[in-house]
Amino acid sequence: MxxxxxxxxxxxxxxxxxxxxxxxxxxxxxxxxxxxxxxxxxxxxxxxxxxxxxxxxxxxxxxxxxxxxxxxxxxxxxxxxxxxxLIPQDLRGRIDTLQWLFWQVSGLGPMAGQNHHFSQYAPEKIPYAIERYLKETSRLYSVLDKHLAGRTFIANEYSIADIACYPWIVPYERQGQKLEDFPNLNRWFKLVRSRPAxxxxxxxxxxxxxxxxxxxxxxxxxxxxxxxxxxxxxxxxxx
Missing domain, CATH: 3.40.30.10 (Glutaredoxin)
Structure with missing residues (x-):
């Protein structure tokens, strides 16, 4: 348990x-x-x-x-x-998964979190901070979008890399993003969202x-x- x-x-x-x-x-x-x-x-x-x-x-x-x-x-x-x-057992697949897991916990999560904070919660609107984290979120979306070209999932098979990233894409509208601008990411997002789990x-x-x-x-x-x-x-x- x-x-x-x-x-x-x-x-x-x-x-x-x-x-x-x-x-x-x-x-x-x-x-x-x-x-x-x-x-x-x-x-x-x-x-x-x-x-x-x-x-x-x-x-x-x-x-x-x-x-x-x-x-x-x-x-x-x-x-x-x-x-x-939910993590490949071969060396190269495992490393690929861990790279993207660490990418999420060190990049996508913190940057999207700062995006949320300054655009949604900060007591005063600071244009520089809002723009800074909106752009960085967009850059990270683009990185993942390019990586997903020709791939079903982040590390080819469904893994903890997908599980780590998905919840940080869910609030894309609050992050000032349009999934239509990232077609590979959008396809992946819908696929993960459709999973019964x-x-x-x-x-x-x-x-x-x-x-x-x-x-x-x-x-x-x-x-x-x-x-x-x-x-x-x-x-x-x-x-």
Whole structure:
């Protein structure tokens, strides 16, 4: 059994997509990041960076005690290796998959995230920041679009590379992008969206959180963190 510490964000969706695709038994433990639940001591023991998703595998391959993993890319790689699927077993296929997994976690996710922040959530509209991240998102879409020319999936066979990238393309309209401008990416996107496991994963999201709008209090929690945030938030809860 896998315990999935989850909220309805692109990084959270990656893990439900994998678990549904792999048909692994799992239990969702909601972590409402808009209410500061990511600062709870029990969660920080699993995810010291106070970010979700994180997992606890109660049946690790070494037969030892439950194993916790944080960071979405690390979780995907751990789970793929655990089941021997959704990552190619040959050297070149594995490296191809890992390149694009790391491309997503270091590039597409952070840049699209900054795009969301400055265009949707920042208290003041800063034209330079909005344009900077909109253009970088467009550049990254173009990189993936060119790579997908003549390919069905990112690493030829469906893998954790596709699972990692897809949730960050879902909010393309909020990112100021048109999928029609990226025909190979658009074809791939529709194909991944049509997979039954993808549809089941996003249905689970609706069970957990139907309202994805952020209150002003939630924005303060999510966007105002510094070195003292964790301590201050826990003191507030205890006080």
């Amino acid at each position: 896998i315990d999935l510490y989850y909220w309805t964000t692109p990084n959270g969706h990656k893990i439900t997509m994998f678990l549904e695709e792999a048909a692994l038994p799992y239990r969702i433990v909601p972590v409402n990041i808009g209410k500061g639940q990511q600062f709870a001591p029990d969660f920080l023991r699993i995810s010291p960076n106070n970010k979700m998703p994180a997992i606890v595998d109660h049946e690790p391959a070494d037969g030892g005690p439950p194993l916790s993993v944080f960071e979405s890319g690390a979780i995907l790689l751990y789970l793929a290796d655990k089941i021997g699927r 993808t549809q089941r994963a996003y249905a689970r999201a609706q069970e957990v959180n139907k309202d994805t709008t952020l209150s002003e209090d939630a924005k303060k929690i999510l966007f105002g963190q510094d070195a003292n945030t964790q301590h201050a938030f826990m003191q507030q809860r205890l006080g």
